[in-house]
Amino acid sequence: MKIRFEVQDPPSTIKWLVSSTSNAWLDQAIRNPLKILIDHAHCERKAAGAALQLMFRYLCEPGLAEALSPLVREEMEHFEIVLELIKKRGHYLEPLPAPPYGTALAKNIRKGEPERMLDSFLVAGLIEARSHERMSLLEMHTPDKELKNLYKSLLASEARHFSTYWMLAQERYASKEIVDRLKKLAAYESAILSTLHPEPRMHS
Protein backbone atom coordinates (compact mmCIF):
# COMPACT_ATOMS: atom_id res chain seq x y z
CA MET A 1 0.00 0.00 0.00
CA LYS A 2 1.38 3.40 -0.97
CA ILE A 3 0.46 6.40 1.10
CA ARG A 4 0.23 9.53 -0.99
CA PHE A 5 -0.03 13.04 0.25
CA GLU A 6 -0.88 16.09 -1.83
CA VAL A 7 1.74 18.82 -1.80
CA GLN A 8 -0.14 22.07 -1.58
CA ASP A 9 2.36 24.14 -3.54
CA PRO A 10 3.43 23.29 -6.22
CA PRO A 11 0.58 20.87 -7.05
CA SER A 12 2.15 17.45 -7.41
CA THR A 13 2.04 14.18 -5.59
CA ILE A 14 4.65 12.92 -3.20
CA LYS A 15 4.70 9.66 -1.42
CA TRP A 16 6.12 9.08 2.02
CA LEU A 17 6.82 5.39 1.56
CA VAL A 18 8.76 4.04 -1.41
CA SER A 19 8.09 0.37 -0.64
CA SER A 20 5.15 -1.59 0.63
CA THR A 21 5.34 -3.77 3.69
CA SER A 22 6.15 -7.39 2.88
CA ASN A 23 3.83 -10.31 3.39
CA ALA A 24 6.53 -11.76 5.64
CA TRP A 25 6.02 -8.92 8.12
CA LEU A 26 2.25 -9.26 7.99
CA ASP A 27 2.48 -13.01 8.64
CA GLN A 28 4.89 -12.44 11.53
CA ALA A 29 2.65 -9.75 13.04
CA ILE A 30 -0.58 -11.73 12.74
CA ARG A 31 1.07 -14.76 14.34
CA ASN A 32 2.21 -12.62 17.32
CA PRO A 33 -0.70 -10.32 18.19
CA LEU A 34 0.28 -9.78 21.83
CA LYS A 35 3.90 -8.85 21.12
CA ILE A 36 2.74 -6.46 18.39
CA LEU A 37 0.21 -4.95 20.77
CA ILE A 38 2.81 -4.38 23.50
CA ASP A 39 5.26 -2.96 20.97
CA HIS A 40 2.47 -0.74 19.64
CA ALA A 41 1.96 0.72 23.13
CA HIS A 42 5.71 1.42 23.28
CA CYS A 43 5.57 3.06 19.83
CA GLU A 44 2.77 5.40 20.94
CA ARG A 45 4.63 6.54 24.06
CA LYS A 46 7.88 6.92 22.12
CA ALA A 47 6.11 8.99 19.45
CA ALA A 48 4.74 11.24 22.21
CA GLY A 49 8.21 11.53 23.73
CA ALA A 50 9.79 12.38 20.36
CA ALA A 51 7.18 15.07 19.62
CA LEU A 52 7.64 16.56 23.09
CA GLN A 53 11.40 16.55 22.62
CA LEU A 54 11.03 18.41 19.30
CA MET A 55 8.75 20.93 21.01
CA PHE A 56 11.33 21.47 23.76
CA ARG A 57 14.20 21.83 21.27
CA TYR A 58 12.43 24.44 19.12
CA LEU A 59 10.48 26.05 21.91
CA CYS A 60 10.23 29.56 20.53
CA GLU A 61 9.49 28.54 16.93
CA PRO A 62 5.99 29.91 16.30
CA GLY A 63 3.45 27.33 15.20
CA LEU A 64 5.45 24.30 16.33
CA ALA A 65 4.08 23.83 19.86
CA GLU A 66 0.56 24.47 18.60
CA ALA A 67 0.88 21.55 16.17
CA LEU A 68 2.88 19.16 18.34
CA SER A 69 1.15 19.54 21.70
CA PRO A 70 -2.21 18.12 20.45
CA LEU A 71 -0.25 15.37 18.70
CA VAL A 72 1.45 14.44 22.00
CA ARG A 73 -1.98 14.27 23.66
CA GLU A 74 -3.32 12.04 20.94
CA GLU A 75 -0.35 9.66 21.08
CA MET A 76 -0.85 9.35 24.86
CA GLU A 77 -4.54 8.67 24.37
CA HIS A 78 -3.72 5.89 21.91
CA PHE A 79 -1.15 4.54 24.34
CA GLU A 80 -3.90 4.33 27.00
CA ILE A 81 -6.31 2.57 24.62
CA VAL A 82 -3.70 -0.02 23.62
CA LEU A 83 -2.63 -0.53 27.25
CA GLU A 84 -6.26 -1.19 28.23
CA LEU A 85 -6.51 -3.91 25.61
CA ILE A 86 -3.22 -5.49 26.73
CA LYS A 87 -4.57 -5.58 30.31
CA LYS A 88 -7.92 -6.95 29.15
CA ARG A 89 -5.94 -9.83 27.67
CA GLY A 90 -4.28 -10.53 31.01
CA HIS A 91 -0.92 -8.93 30.29
CA TYR A 92 0.93 -5.69 30.94
CA LEU A 93 3.69 -3.65 29.37
CA GLU A 94 6.98 -5.49 29.25
CA PRO A 95 10.35 -4.29 28.04
CA LEU A 96 10.87 -5.26 24.40
CA PRO A 97 14.29 -4.66 22.86
CA ALA A 98 13.71 -2.18 20.04
CA PRO A 99 14.38 -3.25 16.44
CA PRO A 100 17.12 -1.29 14.59
CA TYR A 101 14.52 0.83 12.70
CA GLY A 102 14.21 3.99 14.83
CA THR A 103 17.89 4.36 15.68
CA ALA A 104 18.97 3.63 12.11
CA LEU A 105 16.55 6.23 10.74
CA ALA A 106 17.55 8.85 13.32
CA LYS A 107 21.20 8.53 12.25
CA ASN A 108 20.23 10.31 9.01
CA ILE A 109 19.18 13.48 10.79
CA ARG A 110 21.78 16.09 9.84
CA LYS A 111 23.46 17.91 12.72
CA GLY A 112 23.33 21.57 11.62
CA GLU A 113 20.30 23.83 11.38
CA PRO A 114 18.06 24.36 9.47
CA GLU A 115 18.69 20.84 8.07
CA ARG A 116 18.25 19.20 11.46
CA MET A 117 14.73 20.50 11.91
CA LEU A 118 13.65 19.47 8.41
CA ASP A 119 15.12 15.98 8.82
CA SER A 120 13.47 15.63 12.23
CA PHE A 121 10.06 16.39 10.72
CA LEU A 122 10.62 14.00 7.81
CA VAL A 123 11.91 11.13 9.92
CA ALA A 124 8.99 11.52 12.35
CA GLY A 125 6.58 11.71 9.38
CA LEU A 126 8.08 8.57 7.82
CA ILE A 127 7.68 6.60 11.06
CA GLU A 128 4.07 7.79 11.32
CA ALA A 129 3.42 6.89 7.68
CA ARG A 130 4.88 3.42 8.13
CA SER A 131 2.88 2.86 11.33
CA HIS A 132 -0.24 3.94 9.50
CA GLU A 133 0.46 1.61 6.57
CA ARG A 134 1.04 -1.34 8.90
CA MET A 135 -2.00 -0.63 11.05
CA SER A 136 -4.08 -0.49 7.84
CA LEU A 137 -2.70 -3.90 6.84
CA LEU A 138 -3.45 -5.34 10.27
CA GLU A 139 -6.94 -3.86 10.20
CA MET A 140 -7.55 -5.50 6.83
CA HIS A 141 -6.02 -8.89 7.52
CA THR A 142 -6.22 -9.76 11.21
CA PRO A 143 -8.75 -12.48 11.99
CA ASP A 144 -9.15 -10.95 15.51
CA LYS A 145 -12.24 -8.71 15.52
CA GLU A 146 -11.24 -6.80 18.63
CA LEU A 147 -7.87 -5.94 17.08
CA LYS A 148 -9.53 -5.04 13.78
CA ASN A 149 -11.74 -2.55 15.65
CA LEU A 150 -8.76 -1.17 17.55
CA TYR A 151 -6.78 -0.43 14.37
CA LYS A 152 -9.85 0.96 12.63
CA SER A 153 -10.45 3.38 15.51
CA LEU A 154 -6.84 4.61 15.48
CA LEU A 155 -6.24 4.94 11.73
CA ALA A 156 -7.90 8.29 11.03
CA SER A 157 -5.96 10.16 13.67
CA GLU A 158 -2.74 8.30 12.84
CA ALA A 159 -3.08 9.65 9.28
CA ARG A 160 -3.31 13.17 10.67
CA HIS A 161 0.05 12.71 12.36
CA PHE A 162 2.15 12.39 9.25
CA SER A 163 0.27 15.26 7.66
CA THR A 164 1.12 17.35 10.75
CA TYR A 165 4.83 16.74 10.13
CA TRP A 166 4.37 17.43 6.43
CA MET A 167 2.63 20.72 7.21
CA LEU A 168 5.38 21.73 9.65
CA ALA A 169 7.96 21.14 6.91
CA GLN A 170 5.91 22.92 4.20
CA GLU A 171 5.52 26.00 6.37
CA ARG A 172 9.29 26.36 6.74
CA TYR A 173 11.10 24.87 3.73
CA ALA A 174 10.93 25.06 -0.06
CA SER A 175 8.97 22.21 -1.62
CA LYS A 176 11.90 21.06 -3.78
CA GLU A 177 14.16 20.85 -0.73
CA ILE A 178 11.57 18.83 1.19
CA VAL A 179 10.81 16.44 -1.66
CA ASP A 180 14.50 15.84 -2.49
CA ARG A 181 15.32 15.10 1.11
CA LEU A 182 12.24 12.97 1.65
CA LYS A 183 13.17 10.82 -1.37
CA LYS A 184 16.55 10.03 0.21
CA LEU A 185 15.16 9.36 3.67
CA ALA A 186 12.29 7.28 2.30
CA ALA A 187 14.74 5.14 0.30
CA TYR A 188 16.73 4.60 3.45
CA GLU A 189 13.59 3.80 5.48
CA SER A 190 12.62 1.22 2.91
CA ALA A 191 16.12 -0.31 2.91
CA ILE A 192 16.06 -0.77 6.71
CA LEU A 193 12.83 -2.76 6.46
CA SER A 194 13.95 -4.85 3.49
CA THR A 195 15.33 -7.43 5.92
CA LEU A 196 12.70 -8.71 8.33
CA HIS A 197 13.83 -8.32 11.95
CA PRO A 198 13.48 -11.72 13.68
CA GLU A 199 11.47 -10.33 16.63
CA PRO A 200 7.87 -9.30 15.89
CA ARG A 201 7.60 -5.51 16.15
CA MET A 202 5.54 -2.72 14.54
CA HIS A 203 8.72 -1.79 12.70
CA SER A 204 10.42 -5.19 12.35
Added chain:
Amino acid sequence: MKIRFEVQDPPSTIKWLVSSTSNAWLDQAIRNPLKILIDHAHCERKAAGAALQLMFRYLCEPGLAEALSPLVREEMEHFEIVLELIKKRGHYLEPLPAPPYGTALAKNIRKGEPERMLDSFLVAGLIEARSHERMSLLEMHTPDKELKNLYKSLLASEARHFSTYWMLAQERYASKEIVDRLKKLAAYESAILSTLHPEPRMHS
Protein backbone atom coordinates in the same frame (compact mmCIF):
# COMPACT_ATOMS: atom_id res chain seq x y z
CA MET B 1 -3.00 29.09 52.15
CA LYS B 2 -2.38 25.53 53.34
CA ILE B 3 -3.31 22.65 51.10
CA ARG B 4 -4.39 19.64 53.07
CA PHE B 5 -4.92 16.19 51.76
CA GLU B 6 -6.57 13.30 53.58
CA VAL B 7 -4.44 10.22 54.03
CA GLN B 8 -6.72 7.27 53.37
CA ASP B 9 -5.02 4.86 55.74
CA PRO B 10 -4.38 5.53 58.60
CA PRO B 11 -6.90 8.37 58.92
CA SER B 12 -4.96 11.53 59.62
CA THR B 13 -4.25 14.79 57.86
CA ILE B 14 -1.05 15.63 56.07
CA LYS B 15 -0.15 18.84 54.39
CA TRP B 16 1.97 19.16 51.31
CA LEU B 17 3.10 22.71 51.95
CA VAL B 18 4.60 23.81 55.26
CA SER B 19 4.65 27.52 54.44
CA SER B 20 2.33 29.89 52.65
CA THR B 21 3.45 31.99 49.71
CA SER B 22 4.61 35.45 50.73
CA ASN B 23 2.89 38.69 49.82
CA ALA B 24 6.17 39.69 48.18
CA TRP B 25 5.74 36.91 45.60
CA LEU B 26 2.12 37.81 45.00
CA ASP B 27 3.02 41.48 44.44
CA GLN B 28 5.84 40.52 42.08
CA ALA B 29 3.57 38.16 40.13
CA ILE B 30 0.68 40.61 39.82
CA ARG B 31 3.03 43.34 38.60
CA ASN B 32 4.41 41.02 35.89
CA PRO B 33 1.43 39.15 34.43
CA LEU B 34 3.00 38.42 31.02
CA LYS B 35 6.23 36.97 32.43
CA ILE B 36 4.23 34.82 34.84
CA LEU B 37 2.00 33.66 31.97
CA ILE B 38 4.99 32.69 29.81
CA ASP B 39 6.65 30.96 32.75
CA HIS B 40 3.34 29.20 33.47
CA ALA B 41 3.33 27.77 29.93
CA HIS B 42 6.88 26.51 30.51
CA CYS B 43 5.82 24.97 33.83
CA GLU B 44 2.98 23.05 32.16
CA ARG B 45 5.23 21.61 29.46
CA LYS B 46 7.94 20.78 32.00
CA ALA B 47 5.39 19.03 34.23
CA ALA B 48 4.27 16.98 31.22
CA GLY B 49 7.89 16.15 30.42
CA ALA B 50 8.63 15.12 34.01
CA ALA B 51 5.56 12.86 34.18
CA LEU B 52 6.45 11.27 30.84
CA GLN B 53 10.02 10.73 32.04
CA LEU B 54 8.72 8.99 35.19
CA MET B 55 6.48 6.80 33.03
CA PHE B 56 9.43 5.85 30.84
CA ARG B 57 11.67 5.11 33.84
CA TYR B 58 9.14 2.82 35.54
CA LEU B 59 7.58 1.47 32.40
CA CYS B 60 6.53 -1.93 33.65
CA GLU B 61 5.27 -0.78 37.07
CA PRO B 62 1.54 -1.61 36.96
CA GLY B 63 -0.74 1.35 37.59
CA LEU B 64 1.85 4.03 36.92
CA ALA B 65 1.31 4.65 33.20
CA GLU B 66 -2.47 4.55 33.73
CA ALA B 67 -2.19 7.43 36.22
CA LEU B 68 0.53 9.46 34.52
CA SER B 69 -0.54 9.30 30.88
CA PRO B 70 -3.83 11.22 31.47
CA LEU B 71 -1.88 13.68 33.61
CA VAL B 72 0.55 14.30 30.72
CA ARG B 73 -2.40 14.95 28.42
CA GLU B 74 -3.91 17.39 30.86
CA GLU B 75 -0.65 19.31 31.35
CA MET B 76 -0.34 19.64 27.56
CA GLU B 77 -3.91 20.85 27.31
CA HIS B 78 -3.19 23.51 29.93
CA PHE B 79 -0.02 24.43 28.06
CA GLU B 80 -2.11 25.01 24.93
CA ILE B 81 -4.67 27.14 26.81
CA VAL B 82 -1.95 29.33 28.35
CA LEU B 83 -0.12 29.63 25.00
CA GLU B 84 -3.35 30.82 23.34
CA LEU B 85 -3.70 33.57 25.91
CA ILE B 86 -0.06 34.63 25.47
CA LYS B 87 -0.65 34.87 21.71
CA LYS B 88 -3.92 36.73 22.19
CA ARG B 89 -1.86 39.31 24.08
CA GLY B 90 0.51 39.71 21.14
CA HIS B 91 3.39 37.64 22.49
CA TYR B 92 4.82 34.15 22.16
CA LEU B 93 6.87 31.73 24.21
CA GLU B 94 10.30 33.08 25.01
CA PRO B 95 13.17 31.42 26.84
CA LEU B 96 13.10 32.34 30.52
CA PRO B 97 16.02 31.25 32.72
CA ALA B 98 14.54 28.92 35.33
CA PRO B 99 14.63 29.94 38.99
CA PRO B 100 16.64 27.62 41.32
CA TYR B 101 13.43 25.96 42.64
CA GLY B 102 13.07 22.84 40.43
CA THR B 103 16.76 21.92 40.32
CA ALA B 104 17.20 22.53 44.05
CA LEU B 105 14.21 20.34 44.87
CA ALA B 106 15.29 17.56 42.50
CA LYS B 107 18.67 17.34 44.27
CA ASN B 108 16.81 15.78 47.21
CA ILE B 109 15.68 12.77 45.23
CA ARG B 110 17.63 9.82 46.62
CA LYS B 111 19.54 7.73 44.09
CA GLY B 112 18.67 4.15 45.12
CA GLU B 113 15.36 2.35 44.70
CA PRO B 114 12.73 2.18 46.12
CA GLU B 115 13.57 5.60 47.66
CA ARG B 116 14.07 7.23 44.29
CA MET B 117 10.54 6.46 43.13
CA LEU B 118 8.97 7.70 46.37
CA ASP B 119 10.99 10.92 46.32
CA SER B 120 10.12 11.47 42.65
CA PHE B 121 6.40 11.24 43.46
CA LEU B 122 6.73 13.55 46.46
CA VAL B 123 8.82 16.18 44.67
CA ALA B 124 6.42 16.19 41.71
CA GLY B 125 3.48 16.42 44.14
CA LEU B 126 5.08 19.31 46.03
CA ILE B 127 5.61 21.26 42.80
CA GLU B 128 2.00 20.63 41.81
CA ALA B 129 0.78 21.66 45.28
CA ARG B 130 2.80 24.89 45.17
CA SER B 131 1.57 25.69 41.64
CA HIS B 132 -1.97 25.11 42.81
CA GLU B 133 -1.51 27.34 45.85
CA ARG B 134 -0.06 30.14 43.73
CA MET B 135 -2.69 29.86 41.01
CA SER B 136 -5.34 30.07 43.75
CA LEU B 137 -3.70 33.25 45.05
CA LEU B 138 -3.54 34.74 41.57
CA GLU B 139 -7.16 33.81 40.93
CA MET B 140 -8.18 35.58 44.15
CA HIS B 141 -6.05 38.69 43.81
CA THR B 142 -5.38 39.51 40.15
CA PRO B 143 -7.28 42.57 38.93
CA ASP B 144 -7.20 41.07 35.40
CA LYS B 145 -10.53 39.33 34.74
CA GLU B 146 -9.24 37.23 31.86
CA LEU B 147 -6.40 35.91 34.02
CA LYS B 148 -8.79 35.32 36.91
CA ASN B 149 -10.93 33.16 34.62
CA LEU B 150 -7.89 31.32 33.33
CA TYR B 151 -6.70 30.33 36.81
CA LYS B 152 -10.23 29.45 37.90
CA SER B 153 -10.60 27.12 34.92
CA LEU B 154 -7.30 25.35 35.65
CA LEU B 155 -7.51 24.98 39.42
CA ALA B 156 -9.73 21.91 39.75
CA SER B 157 -7.61 19.75 37.49
CA GLU B 158 -4.38 21.12 38.99
CA ALA B 159 -5.62 19.89 42.37
CA ARG B 160 -6.09 16.42 40.92
CA HIS B 161 -2.43 16.35 39.92
CA PHE B 162 -0.97 16.39 43.41
CA SER B 163 -3.52 13.85 44.55
CA THR B 164 -2.41 11.62 41.65
CA TYR B 165 1.15 11.68 42.99
CA TRP B 166 -0.13 11.11 46.52
CA MET B 167 -2.13 8.11 45.37
CA LEU B 168 0.86 6.67 43.50
CA ALA B 169 2.91 6.91 46.70
CA GLN B 170 0.14 5.48 48.92
CA GLU B 171 -0.29 2.46 46.67
CA ARG B 172 3.39 1.54 47.04
CA TYR B 173 4.78 2.80 50.37
CA ALA B 174 3.84 2.69 54.05
CA SER B 175 2.04 5.82 55.26
CA LYS B 176 4.64 6.56 57.93
CA GLU B 177 7.47 6.39 55.42
CA ILE B 178 5.63 8.73 53.04
CA VAL B 179 4.70 11.24 55.73
CA ASP B 180 8.19 11.30 57.28
CA ARG B 181 9.81 11.86 53.92
CA LEU B 182 7.24 14.41 52.83
CA LYS B 183 7.87 16.44 56.00
CA LYS B 184 11.56 16.72 55.13
CA LEU B 185 11.00 17.53 51.48
CA ALA B 186 8.26 20.03 52.28
CA ALA B 187 10.55 21.82 54.77
CA TYR B 188 13.19 22.02 52.08
CA GLU B 189 10.67 23.24 49.47
CA SER B 190 9.60 25.97 51.84
CA ALA B 191 13.22 26.96 52.56
CA ILE B 192 13.98 27.37 48.83
CA LEU B 193 11.08 29.81 48.48
CA SER B 194 11.90 31.77 51.65
CA THR B 195 14.12 34.09 49.58
CA LEU B 196 12.22 35.71 46.71
CA HIS B 197 13.96 35.11 43.37
CA PRO B 198 14.48 38.49 41.66
CA GLU B 199 12.91 37.37 38.35
CA PRO B 200 9.12 36.89 38.35
CA ARG B 201 8.34 33.19 37.98
CA MET B 202 5.62 30.77 39.10
CA HIS B 203 8.20 29.39 41.53
CA SER B 204 10.29 32.51 42.27
